[in-house]
Structure formats: C-alpha cells, structure tokens
Amino acid sequence: MKKFVNDPKDFVAEMLEGLALANPDTLRYVPEYNLIMRADAPQEAKVSIVQGSGSGHEPAHVMSVGKGMLDAACPGDVFAAPPADFVYETVKRVASPKGVLLLVNNYTGDRMAFEMAEELAQADGIEARTLFIDDDVSVEDSTYTVGRRGVAGNFFVMKAVGAAAERGADLDEVHRIGTKVNSVARTMGMALTACTPPAKGSPLFELPADEVEMGVGIHGEPGRRREKLRQAKDMVKDLVTAVVEDLPFASGDRVALMVNGLGGTPIGELYLVYGLAHKQLADLGIQVHRSYVGEYCTSLDMAGVSVTLVRLDDELIDLFGAPAEIPIRVF
Amino acid sequence: MKKFVNDPKDFVAEMLEGLALANPDTLRYVPEYNLIMRADAPQEAKVSIVQGSGSGHEPAHVMSVGKGMLDAACPGDVFAAPPADFVYETVKRVASPKGVLLLVNNYTGDRMAFEMAEELAQADGIEARTLFIDDDVSVEDSTYTVGRRGVAGNFFVMKAVGAAAERGADLDEVHRIGTKVNSVARTMGMALTACTPPAKGSPLFELPADEVEMGVGIHGEPGRRREKLRQAKDMVKDLVTAVVEDLPFASGDRVALMVNGLGGTPIGELYLVYGLAHKQLADLGIQVHRSYVGEYCTSLDMAGVSVTLVRLDDELIDLFGAPAEIPIRVF
Structure with missing residues (x-):
C-alpha cells in the first residue's frame, strides 16, 4: 500500500486534525466524535445542517463545513457509518432554535445511526429532521442499501x-428544498481501478487491467456490470445515457452537470469527460446551465468518475449560485 | 493504461475543449495554439499575464486563467514545452498597452520558447517581459534544466x-512582485508512484512497490534519492526540513504553507500531510498564516505530494488575499 499514512487506525483522526489546523478561524474539531463544525455554530437565526457518512469520500463531507453549506459533519471510520452517539453529540452541539436538518446518504448503517440520533435529539426537545439522499441510478437495492x-x-x-x-x-x-433537489438529481459512476482502504492495505476488490466497473458504488460496491475498458467517449456515453433516461431528462431542460472524480483520476481527464458529456447533452437539446468539474465525493484513491445531472428551475439556479465559504479553496 | 482518453494524441485538445465548454462566459479557446484566454482579454488598463508549460500539470496553468490570475495559458503537449509560435500568438492576442508579463517555469525547452516569443513580440512593439520561476530545492541542475x-x-x-x-x-x-515571490518560495516533492502519459501508455519510470522518489520532478525526473517507503510523518519531516533549511525559513517567520497533490493522491491524505507539516513548522516557531491544500501543479496521475513554503510580509499577505475568479470552483 503506497499512501501517506502513519498508523492506519489513526488515518481519520490525523486527516481531521490537519483539516482543523488548516482552518483555525472557521472550523472547530471535537476529536471524540470525529466532529468538524463551524466555529460560529450554532447560529440562532438559521436551521443547522449536519451530514455524516463514512470517511474516505472527501471533500464530502468534512471539507464542506462552512457558511452556506454544512454546520457540521461527523464521519465514521473509512467507509463505516458514524456511531449514533457521534451524530447525537453533533446535533446537541449545533442545535438551533430553528431546528436541525440531518442529511444522510442512503446506506443502511448510516440510516440506523441517524434515525437513532434523531430520536434521541427529539427526546431532548431538539427539533431534528432527517432527509435521505439516493441519487445513484445504477442499481436498486445494493450491498449496503x-x-x-x-x-x-x-x-x-x-x-x-x-x-x-x-x-x-x-x-x-x-x-422541502432538499427533498426537491434529491428528486431531480441523478448520478452514475464507474471505476477504472479499485480503492485501497488504509486499514486493509490492499485493493478492496479485483479489477483486471482491461476491465471497468460500470455503476460502481462509492465504497467499491458492484454496479451494473463489468465490461472491457473502452475509449472515453464510449464509456461516458453510457454513463450519460443511463442518467438521462432515469429521470428522464428531456430536450429543453436546463441542468447542472457535474463530472466528479473518484479520487485517483486527474483533473485533465475530468475535463475531457466533461466535454464529452456536455456535447452529448447538447445533442439531446439539454442545456448545461452550471458546470462542476472536480472532486466532490470520492472513494479514497479509486480512479474513476461519476456524472451527475440536476434538473434546474429558477429557485435552484438561485440557490446554487449563492455564496458559500468552505475549506476547499483554490485561491 | 487505464485512463479516460480517446485517441491519446487528442488528449490535450479534448481536455481544453471540455474546459472551454464548462466556462463559456469567462474563457475563450483558440485550438490552433492550445490557447485558453480570458474572454474579456486584453484589458487595456492592466498588464496581461501569460503562462505556458507542458500539459499534464493541471490545474496549472489553463485552469488558472481568469480575473485576478492569468490572462492566458498556452500549454504544449503533455510534458512538452509549447512551441514558440503558440506563445507569440498568445502574446499578440492578449497584448495590452501596459505590457505583457510571461511566466515561465525554469525548463530549458520552455525558456527557449518564451525567450523567442518575447523577442518576436518586442519586434512588434509589444512590451513583453519574462520571469523565470525556480522554486524546487531538491536538485540544482536536472534532466531538463x-x-x-x-x-x-x-x-x-x-x-x-x-x-x-x-x-x-x-x-x-x-x-518586481513576481521576482520577490519567487525569491521567498521553496518547494520539494516526492512520488509514491510514477505517472503514465497518455501517448506512452505505460508508467514513465519504474518505482518498486516499497520505494519512493524523494525530490521528484513534475515530469517524473529523478530527485535526490530513492528510498524505502516510510510512515508519512517520517517522509513529510524530510520534505519540510529540506524546504525550511534552503531559504532558510526561521523562527518568527510568517508563511504560506501549500500541500500540493501530484494527481493521484486523495485529498484526505493531503490534509493528513498538511497536519504533520503544520505541526513541524509550529515546533520551529514558524507561523502558518495561509494554508493551501489540494491540487495546484500535478504530474498527471502520479501519487505523491509537494510541500511549498512562502515567506510572507504584509505586501504578500495582501496580494494573496485578493479575490480571483478561475475555472476551478467547488460551489
């Protein structure tokens, strides 16, 4: 395993410590609960937003904490749901009189932790509500869902x-807004390589040198099929087609298009994929109104991409264009 | 080779086309010269800033074109200097009455192209001047310099x-300002893996599973030494020590600290490295005033990092904090 790690069991804690040290003015780190929170949370005048998940998907979600995004994130270990008490302790620390919204990607372990935390918080008189996100079109039920x-x-x-x-x-x-976004967002990803969790020290699954996993999950779960490696244009066409047909997106739609790297794919390749996807959508009469190219939700060092489309209306265009201040900056 | 490519000889053109499609309002793409320029360049009231280099280092430099950064970038093919006429044609298109500053990383091929372009532009009456950047402490002369x-x-x-x-x-x-920044910036990098240029289709050099290249160049050139893979804290300590001792940086200095991923290393590991470097500097009495964690100058899909320190004063703190609008955004 070739990684920048010390003792693999300290990987998450050391990553979070680095994140906190890099953002001393805006973030607060509570090591006992893997908790990264806004230094100025809770804000009494706003609903607090919390997301947990396994680690290994950075910048989701710990690097998305900041003004205009999350108030807190409390990840579990790599690819493991946070324990319910991490979520509960997080909710208590950021609870505002306006309530707390808990965002949960739909995995069984995460659902259980968040639903339990929601109940515990409600018993304390905190107005907490949970919203499940399930944008992946590649499979219906899966290994962990x-x-x-x-x-x-x-x-x-x-x-x-x-x-x-x-x-x-x-x-x-x-x-309501979160539910609406989830209802018009669709994603499919594919892996060129497996990822290697630090504690395992070897690739999570076997993928031959000439094969790819279409529809891979962000923990390396199987997707729709194994197939031979092809040229980018052929693989991207299949990804975009699967996403478009699912909602379905149609001619005249305005969309946000995200090409997300899974961790090991360089940004030059992501822009190449973006160009292919953009032109395919244009041919379908689908207008890309906002573009997102980079890493948003990764699978450790997996080489691969996912393509996300979100159908826009004036309300979402306005919200997506709002300012935000999160740790990841490039200038 | 597992990459998102079509015909490898089209890699750069397809990447640039994707970049232009993703930023239709702010960027203009001139395919003949691999030229990405601000759509509103030249701005008569400002000096225009141009940087070229080989491709494969993205987001340097094509994804750094925008207000407050570059006016244009004209990369060559992967790891190849742009031809002199690319640079000359670029300078002509962005020339402003206030002049053009050409930024060049110090590689022999790039120097030749830019110096020739500078002469051609000056013969046209354009006030062009070149500034060479040479922040890498790992070796003195090297494969390409x-x-x-x-x-x-x-x-x-x-x-x-x-x-x-x-x-x-x-x-x-x-x-003057560019020269000053270069004079107080120092970097050293290391590779865990080699990178694979699309046209070559195989790794650029051999690096055994238990070895790393300390001081690697961004084209995979040899650095100071091969050594055994160690824990992150030991490898990062050596990187930071080499950078600190070179300027040298000293107790009481305020610095910008950049942990730059070389393309294949996930951001979670970059933050872990950041934390180690930050604490080492704190132990030396060096105060990190601004932090940069992510990918800034890559080597295709190479797994590895570089550490950069810049000694700050009030002028540089002010300039580094100025707004900029470039393609890479996360919200």
Whole structure:
C-alpha cells in the first residue's frame, strides 16, 4: 500500500486534525466524535445542517463545513457509518432554535445511526429532521442499501439547503428544498481501478487491467456490470445515457452537470469527460446551465468518475449560485 | 493504461475543449495554439499575464486563467514545452498597452520558447517581459534544466502578479512582485508512484512497490534519492526540513504553507500531510498564516505530494488575499 499514512487506525483522526489546523478561524474539531463544525455554530437565526457518512469520500463531507453549506459533519471510520452517539453529540452541539436538518446518504448503517440520533435529539426537545439522499441510478437495492444509494448528488442537496438555511428559511422549507433537489438529481459512476482502504492495505476488490466497473458504488460496491475498458467517449456515453433516461431528462431542460472524480483520476481527464458529456447533452437539446468539474465525493484513491445531472428551475439556479465559504479553496 | 482518453494524441485538445465548454462566459479557446484566454482579454488598463508549460500539470496553468490570475495559458503537449509560435500568438492576442508579463517555469525547452516569443513580440512593439520561476530545492541542475526547476511555487507567483496587475500596477512593479515571490518560495516533492502519459501508455519510470522518489520532478525526473517507503510523518519531516533549511525559513517567520497533490493522491491524505507539516513548522516557531491544500501543479496521475513554503510580509499577505475568479470552483 503506497499512501501517506502513519498508523492506519489513526488515518481519520490525523486527516481531521490537519483539516482543523488548516482552518483555525472557521472550523472547530471535537476529536471524540470525529466532529468538524463551524466555529460560529450554532447560529440562532438559521436551521443547522449536519451530514455524516463514512470517511474516505472527501471533500464530502468534512471539507464542506462552512457558511452556506454544512454546520457540521461527523464521519465514521473509512467507509463505516458514524456511531449514533457521534451524530447525537453533533446535533446537541449545533442545535438551533430553528431546528436541525440531518442529511444522510442512503446506506443502511448510516440510516440506523441517524434515525437513532434523531430520536434521541427529539427526546431532548431538539427539533431534528432527517432527509435521505439516493441519487445513484445504477442499481436498486445494493450491498449496503435497501433502495438506491446516495452518491455525489449529495453535494447539490448540501448546497441548496445550506443556502436556504443561511437566508433564514425554516425547517419545513429547508426540508422541502432538499427533498426537491434529491428528486431531480441523478448520478452514475464507474471505476477504472479499485480503492485501497488504509486499514486493509490492499485493493478492496479485483479489477483486471482491461476491465471497468460500470455503476460502481462509492465504497467499491458492484454496479451494473463489468465490461472491457473502452475509449472515453464510449464509456461516458453510457454513463450519460443511463442518467438521462432515469429521470428522464428531456430536450429543453436546463441542468447542472457535474463530472466528479473518484479520487485517483486527474483533473485533465475530468475535463475531457466533461466535454464529452456536455456535447452529448447538447445533442439531446439539454442545456448545461452550471458546470462542476472536480472532486466532490470520492472513494479514497479509486480512479474513476461519476456524472451527475440536476434538473434546474429558477429557485435552484438561485440557490446554487449563492455564496458559500468552505475549506476547499483554490485561491 | 487505464485512463479516460480517446485517441491519446487528442488528449490535450479534448481536455481544453471540455474546459472551454464548462466556462463559456469567462474563457475563450483558440485550438490552433492550445490557447485558453480570458474572454474579456486584453484589458487595456492592466498588464496581461501569460503562462505556458507542458500539459499534464493541471490545474496549472489553463485552469488558472481568469480575473485576478492569468490572462492566458498556452500549454504544449503533455510534458512538452509549447512551441514558440503558440506563445507569440498568445502574446499578440492578449497584448495590452501596459505590457505583457510571461511566466515561465525554469525548463530549458520552455525558456527557449518564451525567450523567442518575447523577442518576436518586442519586434512588434509589444512590451513583453519574462520571469523565470525556480522554486524546487531538491536538485540544482536536472534532466531538463540548467539551474533549479519551477514547480508548485508558480501558483503563488501567478496569484501575486495577477492581483497586482488587476489593481493596475505597471510592468516594472508586477515584475518586481513576481521576482520577490519567487525569491521567498521553496518547494520539494516526492512520488509514491510514477505517472503514465497518455501517448506512452505505460508508467514513465519504474518505482518498486516499497520505494519512493524523494525530490521528484513534475515530469517524473529523478530527485535526490530513492528510498524505502516510510510512515508519512517520517517522509513529510524530510520534505519540510529540506524546504525550511534552503531559504532558510526561521523562527518568527510568517508563511504560506501549500500541500500540493501530484494527481493521484486523495485529498484526505493531503490534509493528513498538511497536519504533520503544520505541526513541524509550529515546533520551529514558524507561523502558518495561509494554508493551501489540494491540487495546484500535478504530474498527471502520479501519487505523491509537494510541500511549498512562502515567506510572507504584509505586501504578500495582501496580494494573496485578493479575490480571483478561475475555472476551478467547488460551489
């Protein structure tokens, strides 16, 4: 295993410590619960937004904590749901009089942790509500889910509810917006290589040198099929087609298009994929109104991409364009 | 080779086309010269800033074109200097009455192309001046250089001269600032794996499973030494020590600290490295005033990192904090 790690069991804690050290003015780190929170949370005048998940998907979600996005994230270990008490302790620390919205990608372990935390928080008199994200079109039930998986589309849910909360929307309204985004967001990914969890020290699954996994999950779960490696244009065409046909997206739609890297694919390749996807959508009469190219929801060092489309309307265009201040910056 | 490519000889053109499609309002793409320029360039009231280099280092430099950074970038093929006429045609298109500053990482091929373009532009009456960047401490002369190599520290030069130019500084002043940044920026990198150029289709060099290349160049050139893979803390300590001792940085210094991923290393590991470097600097009494964690100057899909330190003063803190609008965004 060739990684920048010390003792693999300290990987998550050391990553979070680095994140906190890099953002001393804006983030607070509570090691006992893998908790990264806004230094100024809770804000009394806004709904607080919390997301947990396994680690290994960075920048989701710990690097998405900041003004206009999440108030807190409390990841579990690599690819493991956070324990319920991590979520409960997080909710208590960021609870606002306007309530707390819990965002959960739809995996069984995460659902259980968040539903338990929601109950515990409600018993304390905290108005907490949970919203499940399930944007992955590749499979219905899967290794770790009943129903569809939540993947990179979660970025758009975070962004929209974060913006709405910042503007003072109440919990019902924030929940409505998040539900709406999830209902018009669709994603499919594919892997060129497996990923290697630090504690395992070897690739999570076997993928021959000439094969790819179409519809891979963000924990390396199987997708729709194994197939031979082909030229980018052929593989991207299949990804985009699967996403378009699912909602379905149609001629005249305005969309946000995200090409998300899974961790090991360089940004030059992501822009090449973006160009192919953009032109395919244009041929279908689907207008890309906002573009997102980079890493948003990864699978450790997996080489691969996912393509997300979100059908836009004026409300979502407004929310997606709102300012946000999160740790990841490039200038 | 597992990459998102079509015909490998089209890789750069297809990447640039994707970049242009993703940024239709702000960027203009001139395919004949691999030219990505601000749609609103030239701006008469400011010095224009141009950088070329080989491709394969993205987001350097084509994804750094925008307000407050570069006016244009004209890369060559992967790891190949742009032909002189690419640079010359670029300079003509963005030439402003206030002049053009050409930024060049110190590689022999790039120097030749830019010096020739500078002469051609001057013969046309364009006030063009070249600034060489050589922040890499790992080796003196190298495979492709006389003198030191220019690597991730070029980001800080771009940012500072871009900010100064945007504020209306003249060519002398912009050149002074860029020279100053280069004089206080130091970088060293290391590779865990080799990179694979699309046209080659196989790794550029051999690196055994238990070895790393300390001081690697951004084209996979040899560094100081091969050594056994160790824990992150031991490898990072050596990187930081080499950078600190070179300037040297000293107790009481305020610095910008960049942990730059070389393309295949996930951001979770970059933050772990950041935390180790930050604490080592704190132990030396060196205060990190600004942090940069992510990919700034890559080597295709190479797994590895570089560490850059820049000694700050009030002028540089002001310039680094200026706004910029470039393609890479996360919200």
